[in-house]
Amino acid sequence: MEKELVDKKIAILATDGFEEIELTSPRDALHNAGAKTHLVSPESGSIKAWDHTDWSDSYKVDIDLDAADYADYDGLLLPGGVINPDKLRTDKRAVEFVAQFLHNGKPIAAICHGPQILIETKELQGKTMTSYKSIKTDLINAGAEWVDKEVVVDQGLTTSRNPDDLPAFNEKMIEEYREGIHEELAPVLANQYCRNLKESILLFIKRCSPFLLVTVGAPLSDIHNRYISSAAFVIVIQEYPSNIAQVLLLAGLRYFHNSLNSNSLFSMANQGRVIQSTGSWYEVAVEKNGDHSIINCRLPGRFRLEDYNATNPIAVGDIVDVSLNEDNSGSIEKIHERENYVIRKSTHGKHEEQILAANVDRAFVLQSIRNPRLKQGFIDRFLVTCEAYQVSPFIIINKMDLATESDKARVEKLVELYSAIGYDILTASIHDEESLKKTKKELHGRTSVFIGHSGVGKTSLINQIDPNIQRPTADISEYSEKGTHTTTFAKLLPLEFGGFLVDTPGIKEFGLVNIEPWELSLFFPEMLEPRQYCKFNNCTHSHEPGCGVVESFQEGAISPERYDSYLHILESLKEN
Helix, strand or coil: CCCCCCCCEEEEECCCCEEHHHHHHHHHHHHHCCCEEEEEECCCCEEEEEECCEEEEEEECCEEHHHCCHHHCCEEEECCCCHHHHHHCCCHHHHHHHHHHHHCCCCEEEECCCCHHHHHCCCCCCCEECCCHHHHHHHHHCCCEECCCCEEEECCEEEECCHHHHHHHHHHHHHHHHHCCCCCCCCCEEECCHHHHHHHHHHHCCCCCCEEEEEECCCHHHCCHHHHHHCCCEEEECCCCCCHHHHHHHCCCEEEEEECCCCCCCCCCEEEEEEEECCCCEEEEEEECCEEEEEEEECCHHHHHCCCCECCCCCCCCEEEEEECCCCCEEEEEECCCCCEEEEECCCCCCCEEEEEECCCEEEEEEECCCCCCCHHHHHHHHHHHHHCCCCEEEEEECHHHCCHHHHHHHHHHHHHHHHCCCEEEECCCCCHHHHHHHHHHHCCCEEEEEECCCCCHHHHHHHHCCCCCCCCCCCCCCCCCCCCCCCCCEEEECCCCCEEEECCCCCCCECCCCCHHHHHHHCHHHCCHHHHCCCCCCCCCCCCCCHHHHHHHCCCCCHHHHHHHHHHHHHHHHC
16 A cells, blocks of 8 residues: 555544544554554543443553644544543633644544534634534534535545544545645636626635735726735626625625726625514614614525524624615625524424524523423523533522512522532522622623523513613413513613623523434533443433443432433433
8 A cells, every 4th residue: 555644744632532433543544554643632641532332442642732733743633522522622722733733724634523623713614514413503603514425625624424434534534634735825816707706706715815806897007016915816807796795795705896987886894793683684783983883684595595494594692794785774794603602492393493692601591480480491401502502501580579488498499409510590589689789790791691481570670670771571471370472572782780681582492402312411510420430322311221320310419300300301302
């Protein structure tokens, strides 16, 4: 076999819990091709592999992450596993190490869950990738185009779905490592007519600098040299389509426009934040040169036709680019990558996924002790979603002025339960000044969202905290003891004492999105340690022998209420 990678040195970044075959198979292929490899890890000494259903052998770490320098390597390999990438993505040193390879065009190969750490680099905009299906949505939200293929290559980034794809993955990985650094495309002059503008863009932008110089009918001699030197490429077109600005902005490009006969062919995009969505119109708050304005915007059909599972491709809190139309309305041209979001699915509607809010510092779940009654299952589903989508959660038990003595005893146990596993929880009432002060303190300086059933008192609490808001409220039904919808659409509200709060319509159910049954325990903090001792990797902690979680429950380390809630959620995931 030809030694294609002689003199090439590849870093393999991993920590405890990597899937063994996803490291050993590519590593062996690299060695057979003549490459040298170093196992780089945040852990010193050795790290332990996972072999499908159980812990496996330990592997010697060649280089501590703190001592590793990306410049010493010709490429990077990211094996998967469930535990390994989840640990690495929270390690800033690991994220920075990976980002250096991306920034410098060095090839990266990632398989299964391995691409998770790439999300943290915030460098995936426009990349075509694949992965294990459970992280598909995360990659799409990071700006990647996800495809279901055994191996995908995009300018030095090689990705595959699972161990079954290893033969194809190894072959393409070696090919990309052999080619080496993918240089940025040199500036190119493309004289194209409007019918070929899209093809020109698609041909040249894949890995270009995000600065594009477009001239319409202007000779190059009229363009100052400093623009040409900073442009990734230049397109000179003699004719232009009416939507040329949208074509460029939707491609994520910035541009300089020089035209002999144009007034406002290009309306430069304004960046703003979505403060309200009605389904067909979006209110976007824009600040430009110190001036504040709200633009009513529509969403181009392109976004609606893409592979969005959510009913609302844009949510309150999203950062967007908008262009102005002649009637002073706006068109949303780009949705910026979300830091996080809160998403839910109706447990009776498989395809009814809804993003409740995006880019929030904290999400509050409100439950009332009475009218309507408190539902602990709703709280636990909310907490799982927050854990899965990296949102800081907070629990408020509201309407404590209605509580009986038995109610108070129950709430006391809930406070003790959730506090013990690390969650913030507060009891509140609009008639209790002390609880209002505590709530204001938690909201101050943050962007937050209130989530809960209709009638739990979300809007009443908001009105009491900030009297300037005064959102409409309604009485509880005497027959059903349930609330009625008075908040029709989610809205981002500025708070007079500092911060922003999203008031959302009441929701009946909180179904989970893109969580596999075997992953569920990852989002129950009290199960993280005992699950490491389970005999099987895909243990669901419900019936399997040798289960560390069940043993911990039997010993009293996991509360019966939480374990029962876990089993109910698990069953719903299996049904869906």
